[in-house]
Amino acid sequence: MDDNIQATILAVDDEPSNLNIIAGYLKSMPIKLLVANSGEKALTVTQSTMPDMILMDIRMPGMSGIEVCRQLKSSPKTADIPVIFLTASDGDVSESFAAGGVDYLVKPVKSEELIARVNTHLKIRKLVKSLAQANSLLEGVNESLEAKVQERTRELVALNRNLRREVDERRRLQDKITYLSEHDFITRMLNRNAMESELDIALDGVGESSSTRHYLLFIDLDQFKVINDTCGHIAGDELLRQVADTLRAVTDKQDVCARMGGDEFAILFSSEDMGLAIAKTRAVKTALEQQEFTWQEEQFQHTVSVALVEIDNSIDSVSHLLSIAERTCYYSKIKGGGEISVFNASRELIEKSQKQAKQVPIIRQAIAENRLELHAQRILSLHDASEKKAEILVRMKNEDGSLKLPGQFIPVAERFHLIDSIDRWVLSHLCQWLAKNPTDASFCVNLSGDFIAKDSACEFITNLLREYRIPKGQLCFEITETSAIANIDTTVRFVNTLHQTGCEFALDDFGTGTSSYEYLKKLAIDYVKIDGMFVRDIDKDPINRKMVESIAAIASAKGIKVVAECVENDAAKAILSDIGVDYIQGFCEHRPEPLPGLCSQFKMQQEHA
Structure with missing residues (x-):
């Protein structure tokens, strides 16, 4: 634990000798140690002095440590206090975790193990508090901003109506002359x-x-x-x-x-x-x-x-x-x-839907005629300039040879369930290209929720890896939080299965959802890609910077690497480097180009190294 961190720890045990041992082990740490020799006293102390952590003996006369923990977790005031159980038997472990404990130590407790566990959970608690403060600050700013936007919108609507009314009144006055x-x-x-x-x-x-x-x-x-x-x-x-x-x-x-x-x-x-x-x-x-x-x-x-x-x-x-x-x-x-x-008002929506529906046969024909093109954008490592990594992007070639950007056809493909066919086309053609053009670069590929939900998805990818002998670690699949939420159990199985083949995974658009951090626990993710809405103005907006710092800290604590998207200037790049972001992606470093062109650059980079 850092010297500047202060914390209050409550030790609960009916044996005074055990309390003395704990006090001796922790005396070198800059903490305030409180003690209680029963479950009832532990609850009393907790209500009067909110500790940052509780070291709880499980078996005590009267109220057991398990029951104390249940009561603490049932109260919003004390629910977030981490409880580490002290037990003489591994048989109590399952019940202690079910009651809400975050960790356990088997008696006799070892000094180094106790200090390490205490340090770890105090750091996690500090990070969680920091994130909560950032979220609270962000909510306050959002509420203020929303109020200002609503007020300004009302003003503009009133101003617009008054202006139109004034024009109408002037025209009526002129007409009355006639x-x-x-x-x-x-x-x-x-x-x-x-x-x-x-x-x-x-x-x-x-x-x-x-x-x-x-x-x-x-x-x-x-x-x-x-x-x-x-x-x-x-x-x-x-x-x-x-x-x-x-x-x-x-x-x-x-x-x-x-x-x-x-x-x-x-x-x-x-x-x-x-x-x-x-x-x-x-x-x-x-x-x-x-x-x-x-x-x-x-x-x-x-x-x-x-x-x-x-x-x-x-x-x-x-x-x-x-x-x-x-x-x-x-x-x-x-x-x-x-x-x-x-x-x-629905007519405009119907017309828009009809216009989109007309694109469906065009997209189907482009897939059938292989008129999709693989492009790529480099992902730059801030720690190892020699690392070669890129995200695969797709373009659709019109019959006249011009290219459509993803925003012009991907939303239609998603709405009319053509996105699964596009995903399979991209995966197949990428693996074919890599088999013919070996490279040590790694590539990130976006996968849709429609594709992941298919029972055949894992088998399809596994067969491609085997057929084209794609090296382990060369492919990383990006999954958006939205598609993960749609069917979390299917996504977990998909990730776990393909992890065994050496594929990596990234959680894309991170930070935009309400439960982003929950999915870090549920999914075996190697990377998080911070959504561009937090990165674009990081050099101007302190709230955005605080959000990125929090995400980077949580990811680092879990051993997950962090990628910042939409990096558009050197100032943002420098800030992200100071924060500890591992990779950056955006126009500041590289604009998307056809896959062969980028791989040629990677090859020249390797030759000049």
């Missing part, structure tokens, strides 16, 4: 400016507690131009008047109707739900299309294109609302007219 009233001269309905005012009021009321919702019905006459061109503008004006009369007849008194200009009309109304709103829209459309227009003994039957838009908080202004309504109505019109189109 229009002497708020009504359309031909139809005697409200005009566009008046409707915009009503829509503005409706937008202000969005979010208020009410069982009704507001809807905008936008109507476009499909054959208006035909009547205007064949019968003249007078006939067109008469048709507009008759349409206005029909709308007044089929709408409720509280509905707001307006002629928006040309052959376009709009109705603002309320309804309890979208289903009733659609039913009302159909009724309006039917009434308009059943209306026959007669001019000079010639009859005209017309259809209308209709858009229905629910007014919700995704719409930030009147102009935004009208833009949506006009585009949605145009969508009805280009389908041949006489259609009802309903706008809702």
Whole structure:
């Protein structure tokens, strides 16, 4: 234990001689030693003075050490105090660990063994406390940041709405110079400016507690131009008047109707739900299309294109609302007219999903035609410049020869479960290439959760290693925390099985999950790759630096090497070196390039060594 570390240790034993022996062994350490000769006294001392560690005899009269430990672990106040059991029999070990003990020593206790165990668990406790403090600080900063972001977002939304409203108000003032009233001269309905005012009021009321919702019905006459061109503008004006009369007849008194200009009309109304709103829209459309227009003994039957838009908080202004309504109505019109189109927020998601689905056959074809390429990015050791290590990356070649980066096709492959095929392609072609181009470099390969979950995954890799005689230690598989969480038991078996073949494993994107450190215990990991979100601003952000320091310390205590991703400048590199990070990866040292090119550099490096 370092000289600057102070700690309080409670020794519990019903035999005074044993307490004297423990005190003698620990007298050289800078600690404060408390003693208790029974389980009951141990609980009393613990409540008044919170020790950093307890050395607990198991078998004592009255309350046993096991029961004392259970009571300590049941209380949030004392649950994290490490308890090392002292026992005269190995038979008590299983029960002591089940009660919550972190370690045990068999009596008679040896001085060196006691001091070593005490030092080890005090250091672990210090690291855990340091991490808890860092997490607490980070939570405080996050809460403050979130509050500021929310406040600023509200300000920006309000500012944006006020700005749009000001623009709308100025435009209305200019229009009033031309229009002497708020009504359309031909139809005697409200005009566009008046409707915009009503829509503005409706937008202000969005979010208020009410069982009704507001809807905008936008109507476009499909054959208006035909009547205007064949019968003249007078006939067109008469048709507009008759349409206005029909709308007044089929709408409720509280509905707001307006002629928006040309052959376009709009109705603002309320309804309890979208289903009733659609039913009302159909009724309006039917009434308009059943209306026959007669001019000079010639009859005209017309259809209308209709858009229905629910007014919700995704719409930030009147102009935004009208833009949506006009585009949605145009969508009805280009389908041949006489259609009802309903706008809702899910349409954009559906369109995005459809766009992604179109890429599925393209990705499948690229895999079948071997139009994937292996690229690599060097991983630099901060302790051994001669070490050759890189991460394998994949690119997809389009039919015109251009390359797609992973971000352009990997998310689609993951969503539509093509990622397993890509993983197998990468593994197969990498092993083939290594068999033809022997090198002493080692390579990291990303594996998806879909691949790991397959029962055949281990056998597939094992067969490749055997077929292409890949040396032990040449391949390291990177597993993200997300894929590990998805099926932790399968991941544990996968890692343990392939470890026996000489393959190594890295836990990628470390630090982004809520249980990152828990998986260090469950998985036999050789490396952790600190997520780039903590590395990019490490030279500017003290919180990021503290997080990296904590991760590096915990990993070091478990004998796990640390890789920092997204290292972009020399300042960050220097800080990471001081912290004790083992490897760095990023544009600061190397930009990804085709695998053969990087291996040529490795070969030249070896020749010049």
